[in-house]
Amino acid sequence: MTVPLVRIDGRRIVDRESFHDVFAEAFGFPDFYGRNMDAWLDCLSSLDSSDDGMTQIRPPEGGVVVLQLDHADALSARCPEIFEDLVDCSALVNLRLLERGLPPVLALAFQKGRRSTEAPRSTRHTRA
Template sequence: MTIAKVSLDCKNIRDWESFHSEFAQVFGFPAFYGRNMDAWIDCMTSLDAPDDGMSNVHCEPGKVLTLELANVASFAVRCPAQYKALIECAAFVNWRRLEVGSPSVLALSFWYTRES
């Protein structure tokens, strides 16, 4: 499926296990997904390459997929390591692609308020 935006509710993330389960479910990662951040990076790096078989969600080549996150503030407090890894690894996905001459593929969108 080719789309421009994916929504993920961070309220379902409580630990590393639920982090990887949520992303695997929302993005349709393959059965061999390693459930670690290296594997997450590999899957997200291929968002514009359906033939790689790394997810069921794709954007058009040369386009950016926006990952819209809900309930980020409570996630950041509840799971600071997962929150930090998500931010850093999303940035790394784009850096890795730019290093080999490919365009960025992933944008994060969220509103971080103390009330959320």
């Protein structure tokens, strides 16, 4: 099973406007995307809906989409409220599905200020 990986460069996000620009581009949100966290949540809550046109990314049957946030530490330091909203709303995407008896579809992965091909300095699993 191939797992879709959507990579977001946290350095590109400097404010709410750029947050919505980056995510709309990466996930293929529709032209009418409302550019607020409610609209973001609605678009990503439809990852498992193949026909609604809210996003161009789909998980495999029974699988997940991995949202990899590169330079997560930089984003968290520069825009802590946006980073917190990203984490909280990602959890809500999955909670909405769980409440309907469906499996989660969104997994988060954080890369600190290093390329993903570099070996981690620790084997501990930490949140950026």
